[in-house]
Amino acid sequence: MENQSIPYYDNLPDFLKAVKSIDSTNRCFGLFPFEQFGGPGEVIPPFRSSTYVAALVTEGTGTIHLDGVPYSVQPGTLYFLRPWTVRSIHKQDQWHGYVLMFTSEYVTKRSVLSDPMREYPFYRKGAQPLIHIAPADVAELYSQIELIDKEFAHPTRSKADRLDITYHLLQSLMIKSRQIYRETLSATDYSQPVSLVERFQSLLQMYYLPDPSQTAPVLLTVHEAADRLHIHPHYLSDILKKYTGKTALQHIRERTAFEAQNLIRNTDLTVAEIGYRLNFEDPSNFTKFFKSIMGITPRAYRDQLYALAA
Numbered sequence: 001m002e003n004q005s006i007p008y009y010d011n012l013p014d015f016l017k018a019v020k021s022i023d024s025t026n027r028c029f030g031l032f033p034f035e036q037f038g039g040p041g042e043v044i045p046p047f048r049s050s051t052y053v054a055a056l057v058t059e060g061t062g063t064i065h066l067d068g069v070p071y072s073v074q075p076g077t078l079y080f081l082r083p084w085t086v087r088s089i090h091k092q093d094q095w096h097g098y099v100l101m102f103t104s105e106y107v108t109k110r111s112v113l114s115d116p117m118r119e120y121p122f123y124r125k126g127a128q129p130l131i132h133i134a135p136a137d138v139a140e141l142y143s144q145i146e147l148i149d150k151e152f153a154h155p156t157r158s159k160a161d162r163l164d165i166t167y168h169l170l171q172s173l174m175i176k177s178r179q180i181y182r183e184t185l186s187a188t189d190y191s192q193p194v195s196l197v198e199r200f201q202s203l204l205q206m207y208y209l210p211d212p213s214q215t216a217p218v219l220l221t222v223h224e225a226a227d228r229l230h231i232h233p234h235y236l237s238d239i240l241k242k243y244t245g246k247t248a249l250q251h252i253r254e255r256t257a258f259e260a261q262n263l264i265r266n267t268d269l270t271v272a273e274i275g276y277r278l279n280f281e282d283p284s285n286f287t288k289f290f291k292s293i294m295g296i297t298p299r300a301y302r303d304q305l306y307a308l309a310a
Contacts, residue, residue: 006262008048012101015049028106031149034095046088051101053081056141060095067205068258071130076138079130080122098145110167120174122181125206131184144173197243199229204255222248257293264302271298
């Protein structure tokens with residue numbers, strides 16, 4: 001078993017084959033209607049992938065969890081995912097629309113910019129990943145995606161030409177999405193409590209994104225979060241309690257427990273090693289922490305998983 005918190009896929013064909021038995025020979029770009037990824041009640045468990053994602057849901061409802069934070073999906077949902085974001089999906093009913101997946105290599109190979117993805121705010125670390133957009137914007141983006149789909153599957157063009165044309169059409173889609181994204185978020189008053197909750201949730205996600213310079217996740221404290229949001233810690237917790245039913249500390253503890261569960265479920269690391277990875281200096285403190293959240297010890301949790309798999 002690999003010592004990863006959850007399954008990850010290093011290329012597009014491996015992901016498609018593992019998740020939906022979709023054969024793909026293209027390692028750098030894919031475009032799929034949501035119907036190919038199951039119907040009502042479909043659940044895709046947590047995973048990480050090396051691809052960027054841009055998705056437009058024109059019909060359907062459900063929930064997408066990104067780094068453990070739930071986001072509500074409804075008709076007119078536009079969302080963007082960075083590589084290695086922990087993602088899972090639960091469809092309440094049939095989703096319609098498209099999902100695009102592409103690698104950083106696909107973009108950088110064709111761009112004159114050293115870091116082309118920095119041009120798009122929705123792909124920056126800690127950005128709001130999901131927005132709900134107006135019907136007119138849905139229609140415009142859907143039309144652009146259909147054009148990409150047509151060119152990507154063109155029957156007489158060479159693969160190289162199809163990929164180059166698709167790249168330029170993808171850039172057009174990203175530019176249009178960038179304008180819609182900025183206009184949507186600028187309509188939000190970030191002094192309002194609901195937006196404060198969203199910014200806190202994005203900050204919490206950011207602290208658990210993989211970072212090659214870190215040997216372990218950096219645990220966020222209430223004071224650090226408040227400093228970054230430029231508010232008092234008590235005010236932060238009061239607002240979170242009012243709008244989510246949980247304090248800032250409860251959110252942080254539950255997010256840490258989420259990472260711990262993934263490590264127990266999907267790695268061969270010992271309980272002590274998992275505790276150290278999550279910055280608990282004493283394994284006994286990690287055990288007490290885990291039990292306070294889950295009601296059982298980490299060892300008992302792993303034993304339950306083994307019993308269910310037997």
